[in-house]
Amino acid sequence: xxxxxxxxxxxxxxxxxRKSNNLSQTDVAGVLHCSQAAYGMYELGKRKISADKLxxxxxxxxxxxxxLVGLRDEV
Numbered sequence: 909x910x911x912x913x914x915x916x917x918x919x920x921x922x923x924x925x926r927k928s929n930n931l932s933q934t935d936v937a938g939v940l941h942c943s944q945a946a947y948g949m950y951e952l953g954k955r956k957i958s959a960d961k962l963x964x965x966x967x968x969x970x971x972x973x974x975x976l977v978g979l980r981d982e983v
Contacts, residue, residue, distance in 0.1 A: 917978030918962075919953035925969045926951070939968055 926936050937947035940961050949955035959973075966973045974980040 916953070918957065918976050919951050921976050921978070922957075922965065923951045925965075925971070929969070936965075940964060 922936075926933065932944075933947050933951070934944045937944045940947060942961075946955065950957045950961075962973050962976055966976055972980060975982065
């Protein structure tokens with residue numbers, strides 16, 4: 909089975925996890941100490957997210973970084 913491009917996966921996963929937890933972009937931006945606009949760009953895939961921020965989100969959502977970046981489908 910071909911693997912999805914990681915650049916296409918992580919923005920979708922960020923949005924899915926945020927919505928699944930009934931959070932706004934502003935809520936998650938607060939966790940990352942960035943603006944809502946910057947976080948919105950992450951979800952759109954228009955801005956690269958740092959490894960540090962991915963780790964913060966993985967811990968926040970209780971998922972693995974591998975899940976966030978598309979290397980695993982299970983959390």
